[in-house]
Amino acid sequence: MDRREIAAVLAYIGRLDPRTIRTDAGEARDQIAQWHELLSDVPMATGHGWDAREAIRAHVLDSPYPILPVDVARKWRAYRRDRLERHTDPTPSADPDDEAAWRTELLATRHAVAAGVSAPATHRQLTHGGSHPDIAARLSAVGSCVPPAVRAELARFRPMRAAREAAVAAGQVDALGVGCEWCHAAEGQPCRTRRVSPGGRARGNAPRTTPHPTRVDLAAAELARRTAA
Template sequence: MNPEQIPQLLKQVSYADPRILPEDRQELQGLAALWAGVLTDVPAEFAMWAVGQHYAESPFPIKPSDIASRWRAHVRDRMNRHTGTLEPTRYPELDPDDVAGFMHTLRAERHAVIMGRAEPTPLKAITGADAVPDEVQERLDRIGRYMPDHARETLAQYRPVRAARERLIRTGQPDPLAVPCPWCGAAIDQACRGRRVTPGRDPESKRQGIRAPHPSRLDAARTAA
């Protein structure tokens, strides 16, 4: 906004709060200069809209910082939804080697998005085809895996419990380690434990890990599934 636009904005505010307009002309000029300095980057139409929004939500008098804060939030929201990729189909005349021209176009596009003359451009999908090719789908299915399949198979002999769980999951069977064991009390993700009871000793001190889950744990996993 410029100083010439501020009096109209203050008049808009005075409809909700008449105290905003001082009677002295010099005070009014000083107030307008102050508001113009704070709102120098805010479009006049947005400032008018922000006044209405403020008094629809708050009973307190509006300050120029309230309008400026709303404008910054508006800019941040639109730019967070804009990728700004400068697609060649939209800018066929743009030369990738022309750095100055690229930056000028980028700034112009962002300014248009901020001012509402253009809508934010969201990030497009990895492919625009109706059907994803098998090779691409296979790669997508592997995204996020910490370990490739060949490495997993090599390490299976050193991780028998983990390998057994993965085999069950791949074949669609319930994972017994996903539930606690009702027989030995093993917690989730822990292997079942054998119980050796010695007279005069705490049976808990003699529990040892075993590889095969107890039958009751298998039943509990099937029930949970």
């Protein structure tokens, strides 16, 4: 955005949040200069989903704090990352033996997608809308997409998963099915033993072979709740 677009953006913000309005001419110039420094490479809008005004409006609705230029810049960077993650590089039309031309065309395509000028190329994505008609019958026969013989072979390579499956098969509680409130381990991750130095700093964060008792109790309560429901 150039300075005129920045001024228009600040005027739009002032209508939504009067706290950001600068009545002094010097303060207004400094505000425009600050926003332009951080948003000079951010477009006002693109033809593929980005609009700085929509990002500003969302911030005003979601946050009690006045919007800053970095808030818009971060939303733009998140938009760029999302587009590049969904982009599949099409084969360049340049001669593959001409490495410089091949690379130039490839980078130009990526830059266009990141800047919102072009839509992500998704021609390599799976587009089939349904599964094979035999899939449901096969899953009902074996009970899982992984056959029992294959699961038994894999057990020695993933002991934690095998222990969880054995516990569920035996009617016991799967403690790793919930997060741990003691060590803050995420669901599916093992609990960790944390040692703290006298100064309050962490000295160790080794994974435990058994979950914390509070996690087992929490998993049992969750299982009882689901069973009652």
